[in-house]
Amino acid sequence: MSDHPSYLRVFQTFARNSLVRDMTFRANFIIDTVASICWVGINLSFYLLIFQYTGMIGAGTGWGKWEFFLFLSTGLLINSTVQALFMTNADEFSELIRTGGLDFALLKPIDTQFLVSLQRIDWSSAGNFVFGLVLLVFSLFQLGYAPGPVEVVLYLLYLVCGVTILYALMIAMAASSVWLGRNQNLFDFWFYITNFARYPMEIYQGRFGTPLRWFFTFIIPVLVVVNVPARFLVQPLQPQTLADWLLPAFALAAAVLSLLASRWVFNRALVSYRSASS
Amino acid sequence: MLARATTWLTILRISIEERLVYRGDFALGTLMRFLPIVTQIFLWGAVFEAIRASGSGADSVAGYSYHDFIAYYLLTMIGRAFSSMPGLASGIARDIRSGTVKKYLIQPIDMLGFLLLYRTAHKLVYYLVAAIPFALVFWLCQRFFPGWPDAITVAAFLASLVMSFLLGFFLEATIGMIGFWFLEISSLMFVYMLFSFFFSGHMFPLDMLPGVWGPLVRVLPFQYLAYFPAAVFLQKITGPELAWGLAVELGWVVLFILAARATFRLGVRQYSGFGG
Numbered sequence: 001m002s003d004h005p006s007y008l009r010v011f012q013t014f015a016r017n018s019l020v021r022d023m024t025f026r027a028n029f030i031i032d033t034v035a036s037i038c039w040v041g042i043n044l045s046f047y048l049l050i051f052q053y054t055g056m057i058g059a060g061t062g063w064g065k066w067e068f069f070l071f072l073s074t075g076l077l078i079n080s081t082v083q084a085l086f087m088t089n090a091d092e093f094s095e096l097i098r099t100g101g102l103d104f105a106l107l108k109p110i111d112t113q114f115l116v117s118l119q120r121i122d123w124s125s126a127g128n129f130v131f132g133l134v135l136l137v138f139s140l141f142q143l144g145y146a147p148g149p150v151e152v153v154l155y156l157l158y159l160v161c162g163v164t165i166l167y168a169l170m171i172a173m174a175a176s177s178v179w180l181g182r183n184q185n186l187f188d189f190w191f192y193i194t195n196f197a198r199y200p201m202e203i204y205q206g207r208f209g210t211p212l213r214w215f216f217t218f219i220i221p222v223l224v225v226v227n228v229p230a231r232f233l234v235q236p237l238q239p240q241t242l243a244d245w246l247l248p249a250f251a252l253a254a255a256v257l258s259l260l261a262s263r264w265v266f267n268r269a270l271v272s273y274r275s276a277s278s
Numbered sequence: 279m280l281a282r283a284t285t286w287l288t289i290l291r292i293s294i295e296e297r298l299v300y301r302g303d304f305a306l307g308t309l310m311r312f313l314p315i316v317t318q319i320f321l322w323g324a325v326f327e328a329i330r331a332s333g334s335g336a337d338s339v340a341g342y343s344y345h346d347f348i349a350y351y352l353l354t355m356i357g358r359a360f361s362s363m364p365g366l367a368s369g370i371a372r373d374i375r376s377g378t379v380k381k382y383l384i385q386p387i388d389m390l391g392f393l394l395l396y397r398t399a400h401k402l403v404y405y406l407v408a409a410i411p412f413a414l415v416f417w418l419c420q421r422f423f424p425g426w427p428d429a430i431t432v433a434a435f436l437a438s439l440v441m442s443f444l445l446g447f448f449l450e451a452t453i454g455m456i457g458f459w460f461l462e463i464s465s466l467m468f469v470y471m472l473f474s475f476f477f478s479g480h481m482f483p484l485d486m487l488p489g490v491w492g493p494l495v496r497v498l499p500f501q502y503l504a505y506f507p508a509a510v511f512l513q514k515i516t517g518p519e520l521a522w523g524l525a526v527e528l529g530w531v532v533l534f535i536l537a538a539r540a541t542f543r544l545g546v547r548q549y550s551g552f553g554g
Contacts, residue, residue, distance in 0.1 A: 031465050038472055046481050050325060052488060053339045058324035059331035192313040199317065203324040212316075 005110050011118055018121035032124035040076065040131055047072070061202040062236040069139040071200055074230040076132025078162040079194075084125035086167050089117050090174040091187070097177050100275040113266050117171060140233065151232045158229035158248065161255035165225050166194070168258035175262075175269035197222040200230070217250075221258065224251040285387075286395060293399030308411040315351045322347045340485040346512060348422040350483050352415065353508035358480065359408065360439045361446035361503040363397060367470075370454025371463045374549070383546060390451060390538055397447055427513055434520055438507040441527045445502055448534035455538060458545025473498075479505025485514065499530040 022029045047068065050057075057063040063071065093116050096102040105115055140146065147155070173190060196216050201223045204213035216223040228251040231237040239245045326344040329336055337343060342350060370393070373379040382389035416423075426432075453470055457463050475481065477500040484495055484505045495501060506523060509515045515523055 031468070035468050035472075042472060042476050042481075045476070049482065049486055049488075053486070054325050054328045055332060056328040057321070059327045061324070061328075188307070188310065192310055195314050195317050199321055199324075203320040205320075205323070209320055209323075212320075 007110075007114060010110065010114075014119050015121050019123055022123045029124050033127035036080075036125060037127045037131055040128055044072070044135075057200065058202045058205075061200065062234060063200050063202065066139045066142045067234045067237075068200070069135055070143075070233045071226060071230040073132045073136035073139060074159070074233070075198065075226045076128055076135065078159055078166065078226060078229075080125040080128035080132060081159075081163050082166045082170070084122050084129070085163075086117060086170055088120045088122050090170045092116075092120065093171070093174045094177040097269075097273065098181070102273060103275050106270070112270065113171070113263065117167070136233075143235075145233075145235055147233055151238070154248070155229050155232045158232070158251060161251050162225035162229060164255040165221055165258045168262035169193070169220070169222070172262045172265040175266050178269040178272050193220060194222055197225055197227075201227045221251070221254040224254055286391075289392060289395050290399050293396045294403050308408040309415070312352075312355065312411075312415050315348075315355070318351055319348050340483060341514060342483055342485065342512075345422040345424075347483070348419065349424075349512060350508050352419060352422070353511050354480055354504040356412070357439065357442060357504035357507045359404065359412075360401070360507075361442040361478075363446050363450045366393070366397070366447065366450040367454035367463065367467055370451065371457030374454075374457040374545070375461055379549075383549075390542060393451065394447060401443065424512070427511060431510065431513055431516075434524060435507055435511045437524060438502065438510055438527060441524075441531050442502050442504075442507060444531045445499060445527065445534060448531065448538045449499065451538040452534055452541055455541035455545050458541070458549055474500050474503065477501065478503040479508065483509065483514075485509075499534075502527045502530065 051065045051068075055064060057068055093102075096105060096116070102116075105112055108115060170190065196212070201213055201217070204210065204216075204223075213223065224247065228248050231239070239248065322344060325339070326337075329339070338346070370379075379389070381387075382392070427435075450470075453463065453466065456466060460466070477484070477495050477498055479501060484492065484501055487495060506515070506527065510520060510523070
């Protein structure tokens with residue numbers, strides 16, 4: 001019998017336990033799911049309203065109505081995944097640090113980052129995921145475009161990259177509560193940062209827009225999270241020349257580097273961690 | 279009578295002191311709250327760029343130019359500073375559920391009056407500390423504003439803001455009072471928040487709504503929480519329409535003052551003090 005736990009089996013247990021727990025508080029689960037979907041619905045209404053007045057976002061950018069909805073659905077898929085897998089855990093991680101409960105996590109014979117990041121899965125975000133999928137298929141149908149196998153594989157790959165980058169950002173921010181204490185501002189901060197990634201990066205232009213775009217592409221790479229995969233589905237924006245492939249290549253590198261950076265921050269946080277009396 | 283006034287002043291003073299303790303968080307938090315507007319500004323910039331490029335000749339959306347949109351969003355921040363009541367309804371419901379509402383019933387303190395003073399104190403401190411970040415942002419963005427409006431518009435603007443504070447307070451207080459009949463009001467709160475966010479004009483000027491939606495939303499009180507003050511300042515609502523709007527807003531305020539009082543009285547009558 002191996003000393004190491006099977007990480008896949010552990011994850012499956014986490015997933016199953018979380019599902020059981022969510023189903024136990026079924027009313028809450030339903031309310032949360034409906035709430036998230038309503039919120040998405042409201043935003044969607046807003047965008048539909050905008051498209052009453054214009055055919056495109058940005059001049060000649062290629063982000064017409066259904067292309068924009070493809071972007072939105074990609075965002076939904078990524079954000080709902082991050083929310084389901086990591087948000088509750090990041091929140092709890094800060095609490096664990098604050099209360100000293102992290103001691104018990106450290107004692108377990110499994111990688112602490114794995115445990116802390118995945119122990120609780122929020123299944124109520126699955127509603128948003130399904131919504132995103134439906135919107136995606138519907139938008140593709142409206143555009144009359146069926147992506148080929150290459151595009152689909154690349155799309156899935158970059159969905160994973162997007163989730164990775166957001167995860168790295170989230171866990172690094174949660175880990176920083178070892179040094180910074182109170183974390184309420186942290187999650188406001190998360191919302192403010194990811195808010196910049198809500199729309200196609202083409203909207204950031206001009207004197208202030210371009211530096212902003214640069215910052216959120218290369219320093220805190222939230223802009224590549226949704227933009228890169230979404231472009232694979234929008235025909236006029238798919239990479240044609242070699243230069244076009246630079247951004248996807250960068251996105252891949254950014255995902256790997258973010259993950260490594262988050263691991264580094266996490267481990268440094270563990271080193272600096274001084275338990276509260278537990 | 280004098281004793282009453284001194285009591286109220288004491289409550290006000292204590293609440294202000296309590297709030298000032300957290301003033302460090304405030305200034306940075308206030309500035310950060312403007313960040314989502316930055317994204318909206320860029321979004322609308324792109325929309326207007328597309329409109330201009332389409333060659334249709336139009337330069338406004340529902341009567342709002344690009345600069346108007348930015349000014350509008352900034353003004354809704356002010357509206358929100360007056361009308362948002364975080365934790366009011368849930369706090370009342372929690373007090374009812376946990377039984378701590380008893381302290382209002384056995385002590386000679388009027389619950390609504392106390393909560394109103396408490397909120398007023400918090401808001402006053404908030405404005406004091408937030409004034410500088412707000413002034414900074416507005417000064418930086420002054421080119422988006424069409425200059426200072428006339429005295430009547432400014433007076434109407436201020437009146438609508440004070441009323442939006444009262445409306446926001448008594449509306450949420452009434453919802454909180456439902457806690458006397460239903461233990462959990464969080465789902466109701468959520469529905470309220472959704473409607474409120476969409477129909478108060480936080481996301482977009484309500485003039486944009488097409489067809490039957492426009493008049494439908496005008497019937498609801500939510501517009502006075504953010505849209506109405508902003509539209510008044512930008513002089514999108516003038517003359518008799520303005521007077522009518524202010525009158526209706528006053529009407530809603532009175533309605534919800536009565537509703538809050540009535541639900542409180544009815545709730546107390548059938549309340550059995552669990553917990554506490």
